[in-house]
Amino acid sequence: MGFLEGKIAVVTGAGSGMGKATAQVLAREGAIIVACDISGAQDQTVAELGGKAIAAQCDIADEAQVSAAIDLAVAKFGRIDAMLNVAGIAAGGPIESLEGADLKRMLDVNLMGMFFGAKHAVRVMKETGGGAIVNWSSLAGLIPSPNSGAYAISKAAVVMMTQSFAVEAGKYKIRSNAICPGVILTEGMGLPVLKNNPARAIGNPLGRAGLPEEAGELAAFLVSNRGSFINGALIPLDGGWSCMLA
Numbered sequence: 349m350g351f352l353e354g355k356i357a358v359v360t361g362a363g364s365g366m367g368k369a370t371a372q373v374l375a376r377e378g379a380i381i382v383a384c385d386i387s388g389a390q391d392q393t394v395a396e397l398g399g400k401a402i403a404a405q406c407d408i409a410d411e412a413q414v415s416a417a418i419d420l421a422v423a424k425f426g427r428i429d430a431m432l433n434v435a436g437i438a439a440g441g442p443i444e445s446l447e448g449a450d451l452k453r454m455l456d457v458n459l460m461g462m463f464f465g466a467k468h469a470v471r472v473m474k475e476t477g478g479g480a481i482v483n484w485s486s487l488a489g490l491i492p493s494p495n496s497g498a499y500a501i502s503k504a505a506v507v508m509m510t511q512s513f514a515v516e517a518g519k520y521k522i523r524s525n526a527i528c529p530g531v532i533l534t535e536g537m538g539l540p541v542l543k544n545n546p547a548r549a550i551g552n553p554l555g556r557a558g559l560p561e562e563a564g565e566l567a568a569f570l571v572s573n574r575g576s577f578i579n580g581a582l583i584p585l586d587g588g589w590s591c592m593l594a
């Protein structure tokens with residue numbers, strides 16, 4: 349028996365990278381997965397998980413689509429126990445040349461998308477006795493670094509959103525925490541960072557980039573009963589990199 353046996357988990361960004369790996373780890377531990385993505389790749393994730401998952405096509409920047417994905421989970425399984433807001437986008441560049449439209453798009457996906465996930469998770473979880481939310485922020489949301497302006501701003505907002513949900517939804521037995529990755533080897537984000545700037549990935553005390561499944565393992569712990577007193581935490585997943593930067 350896995351330590352998430354019988355739990356219902358909605359995972360955004362489940363078609364790739366940390367979202368896919370998180371879906372796999374949670375399913376390994378017995379959870380049923382509602383795999384959401386905008387790309388269509390969630391269908392492949394579901395196929396690989398066999399009978400332990402269903403797919404939902406979902407643009408997290410659209411509140412109606414996020415709400416519908418969560419309602420699908422409730423219609424199918426009666427409740428959700430875990431909401432994993434993984435999906436996100438990245439872009440770099442000097443902050444003084446940032447266009448308003450680019451910042452808005454970043455906030456629409458990285459902040460509003462996670463806000464919609466958390467908001468609608470709370471809507472259903474408070475009726476069914478509680479649950480756990482995990483939001484993917486970033487080390488960039490905790491510590492500024494050059495050329496990550498719009499991304500860093502959106503991820504810092506996720507930090508405060510996570511903690512606001514933690515203090516407001518705790519009374520419903522809903523916990524809200526954030527994972528703050530350093531460089532994780534994913535097709536979407538980690539590998540391009542590594543390619544452009546290898547020193548960023550190996551500049552941490554462990555001397556390597558993280559693996560997507562290492563994020564999945566942390567997320568599984570956070571949403572499980574083992575993490576039952578962890579609420580409002582911002583957890584770096586960076587091989588100790590943030591200690592060196594502090």
Ligand SMILES: NC(=O)c1ccc[n+]([C@@H]2O[C@H](COP(=O)([O-])OP(=O)(O)OC[C@H]3O[C@@H](n4cnc5c(N)ncnc54)[C@H](O)[C@@H]3O)[C@@H](O)[C@H]2O)c1
Nearest residue numbers: 361364365366386407408435436486531532534536537538
């Ligand atoms: N990989 C890293 O080094 C790293 C570091 C810090 C933070 N993060 C954060 O971790 C999360 C996962 O990153 P990853 O590296 O696994 O990324 P990834 O690009 O491999 O996967 C992201 C997934 O999100 C989906 N997605 C994008 N926009 C969406 C939308 N509007 N609606 C629904 N789905 C959408 C994509 O289709 C993709 O499947 C992101 O929030 C990212 O900002 C990543």
